[in-house]
Amino acid sequence: MQLIDGHWQLAGHDVEDLADQHGTPLYLYDEQTIRRQVKRFRDAFSAFDHRIHYAMKANSNRDVLSLMKKLDLGIDAVSIHEIRLALEIGFDSHEILFTPNGVPFDELEQAIELGVRLNIENLSYLDKLGEAYQGDVPCTLRVHPGLVMPGSPRDATGWYQRSRFGIGGDQISEALRLIELHQIRVEGLHVHSSSMILDEQVFGAAAAVLLDLARKLPSVRAIDLGGGIRPPYRAEDDHPDLDALALSLTKPLEQFENETGRSLQLWFEPGRYLVAESGTLLTRVHVIKQLGDRIIAGVDTGFHQLLRPKLYDAWHEIRNISNPEGSQHLIDISGCLCEEDDLALQRSLPEVREGHLLAILNAGAYGYSMASTYNSRPLPAEVVL
Numbered sequence: 437m438q439l440i441d442g443h444w445q446l447a448g449h450d451v452e453d454l455a456d457q458h459g460t461p462l463y464l465y466d467e468q469t470i471r472r473q474v475k476r477f478r479d480a481f482s483a484f485d486h487r488i489h490y491a492m493k494a495n496s497n498r499d500v501l502s503l504m505k506k507l508d509l510g511i512d513a514v515s516i517h518e519i520r521l522a523l524e525i526g527f528d529s530h531e532i533l534f535t536p537n538g539v540p541f542d543e544l545e546q547a548i549e550l551g552v553r554l555n556i557e558n559l560s561y562l563d564k565l566g567e568a569y570q571g572d573v574p575c576t577l578r579v580h581p582g583l584v585m586p587g588s589p590r591d592a593t594g595w596y597q598r599s600r601f602g603i604g605g606d607q608i609s610e611a612l613r614l615i616e617l618h619q620i621r622v623e624g625l626h627v628h629s630s631s632m633i634l635d636e637q638v639f640g641a642a643a644a645v646l647l648d649l650a651r652k653l654p655s656v657r658a659i660d661l662g663g664g665i666r667p668p669y670r671a672e673d674d675h676p677d678l679d680a681l682a683l684s685l686t687k688p689l690e691q692f693e694n695e696t697g698r699s700l701q702l703w704f705e706p707g708r709y710l711v712a713e714s715g716t717l718l719t720r721v722h723v724i725k726q727l728g729d730r731i732i733a734g735v736d737t738g739f740h741q742l743l744r745p746k747l748y749d750a751w752h753e754i755r756n757i758s759n760p761e762g763s764q765h766l767i768d769i770s771g772c773l774c775e776e777d778d779l780a781l782q783r784s785l786p787e788v789r790e791g792h793l794l795a796i797l798n799a800g801a802y803g804y805s806m807a808s809t810y811n812s813r814p815l816p817a818e819v820v821l
């Protein structure tokens with residue numbers, strides 16, 4: 437977003453005009469930002485034979501999905517509904533990797549019928565898959581990372597170890613027994629380490645875990661390092677060093693190739709990295725009130741449309757579009773739900789008055805896709821620019 441002659445512009449459009457045209461609350465996505473992020477990702481891993489499956493849970497807007505298809509990405513899906521949507525958009529079933537957990541096995545059977553690839557994260561599904569298909573359906577295995585890496589805001593006491601996803605290190609021998617028993621062809625090994633990767637060594641460390649297992653499974657031809665790369669949310673945040681992440685993979689992969697003579701494809705499942713920065717949530721201020729020393733701006737969105745501040749204490753930059761050059765004051769921004777619905781506290785913004793338009797930045801991932809109709813409020817409009 438750029439300030440040009442006192443007016444905020446987004447992708448060549450005047451932001452106030454967009455709000456007038458489409459109303460508020462309104463999600464905007466800038467296509468060029470998504471293209472830039474896809475290119476950055478591809479460039480960083482260009483030394484490897486790699487494939488990107490976009491984690492569509494981050495943003496499943498149809499136009500965003502069509503763009504990902506145009507850019508030749510595959511899909512990481514987590515429900516049969518996501519699979520159906522991806523197929524409708526035109527993704528080939530073989531380009532979709534389904535990672536279910538806790539869903540009825542029937543959902544896996546539907547996915548198999550549609551020709552979608554399966555990523556199995558527990559022994560129960562693995563056994564059922566083997567019993568039902570006697571090895572006719574290949575799969576990827578999701579392994580619990582079992583790593584303790586610094587970085588994620590939630591990992592201080594072992595976020596990685598508490599994660600409930602994947603087949604645990606102590607269950608690998610049982611998984612190998614089931615694979616042998618049912619003659620299951622395991623084509624890939626998968627790990628999703630975190631949703632906020634900041635540590636440059638995390639891919640290399642995760643790859644080492646997967647490659648150890650790949651030595652025991654000669655049918656494995658790909659390792660999937662999941663998603664989790666965090667773009668900057670604040671101006672002062674570091675940009676993730678994708679080159680360093682890529683570099684951390686070189687040694688374990690070279691060692692594996694030298695030892696086994698096998699070369700594996702690398703798969704990734706980024707969501708947030710590709711779409712977070714593309715998104716802006718526009719909202720109108722309808723009430724200004726003062727309570728004690730607090731000034732509160734009441735806006736026409738809330739945690740039903742952007743849950744991240746409530747759920748994760750996430751921080752999103754906010755701009756006053758209507759008064760870019762006003763004098764700064766401290767203000768709380770509260771949503772319109774009948775709940776404690778603070779979107780931001782004690783922000784320094786150019787003076788906010790009733791009727792002003794605010795922009796909540798970096799809202800392209802886990803924004804609309806986590807929205808609900810709580811308080812019977814309709815979902816907001818979305819526009820791809």
Ligand SMILES: Cc1ncc(COP(=O)(O)O)c(C=O)c1O
Nearest residue numbers: 491628631663664705706707708
């Ligand atoms: C298995 C898996 N892959 C990929 C992702 C995408 O993560 P991110 O959007 O942080 O890149 C997630 C997020 O929860 C996930 O669980």
